[in-house]
Amino acid sequence: MRDLPQATVTRLASYLRVLGVMADDGTLIVSSEELASAAGVGSAMLRKDLSFLGPNGVRGVGYDVTRLRARIESALGLDQGHRVVLVGAGNLGQALARYGGFGRRGFTMVGLFDRDPERIGTDVDGLTVRDVAELESACRELGATIGVVATPDEAAQQVCDRLVGAGVRCILSFASSSVEVPPHVEVGRVDLAVEMQVLSFRSARNAESDHGTAVASDHGTAVASDHGTAVAAVGGARSTSTGLGSTKNGSVIAP
Ligand SMILES: NC(=O)c1ccc[n+]([C@@H]2O[C@H](COP(=O)([O-])OP(=O)(O)OC[C@H]3O[C@@H](n4cnc5c(N)ncnc54)[C@H](O)[C@@H]3O)[C@@H](O)[C@H]2O)c1
DSSP states (O other), X not given: OOOOOHXXXXXXXXXXXXXXXXXXXXXXXXXXXXXXXXXXXXXXXXXXXXXXXXXXXXXXXXXXXXXXXXXXXXXXXXXXXXXXXXXXXXXXXXXXXXXXXHHHTTEEEEEEEESOTTTTTOEETTEEEEEGGGHHHHHHHHTOOEEEEXXXXXXXHHHHHHHHHTXXXXXXXXXXXXXXXXXXXXXXXXXXXXXXXXXXXXXXXXXXHHHHHHHHIIIIIHHHHHHHHHHHHHXXXXXXXXXXXXXXXXXXXXX
């Protein structure tokens, strides 16, 4: 599979989500402007991202929604779908397991595991929580391709080791500590607190630049600088929120 820039991969995932909504609404063809606007990016960036996939749309006509979805799914390795096991069926794990949206996007939750006898055997949205002691054999039996770790930090490394031992090659960890895996395994880390810290930083930075503009306006460059900065700020906010993926790649879902 062709190597793609990390930020492009994240935006492709976002185009895929938008295309899914459009397909559900019965849209057959979409223009690059419409798709870009729905995904919150500029159309030049969208066209550049899609150019990594080879020729796609028809000039003056647009993109075939079904075909473009299939191309992106294939580029993201999603065309076979993924079978997800989740370890740590506590507050977070159960909330994730109950979320119905993963299935629609190609991720089927196939197994939940915990070590707490009180939780083992309970039902979470149709899946029975299994004893983590069975993890390796169950992962093989279930054909798991992604493991989600929602245990306390201190158990995360051991759980990852066991997932790797069971042949799982993609791990998404919610632990705040980093985990080590062999080179053939991909790890993503999600930390919502880091996301909020990044937002806080951006908000503080934007407030600072607004303040700078106000001062400039006071000195006679009012209209031009007000507009310039307002547009830049809006553009900045938009590109960062779409590129939230790039933030994710950089700091939230750390490799
Ligand atoms: N990254 C984030 O944004 C984010 C957000 C919320 C929570 N978290 C983290 O997610 C983790 C879970 O949080 P929670 O509120 O669901 O906790 P919780 O205590 O409700 O759930 C943890 C579950 O893991 C199980 N567990 C512990 N050790 C295990 C092991 N070795 N094997 C299998 N299961 C094991 C426990 O029995 C429990 O059911 C914590 O580490 C928390 O810090 C991260």
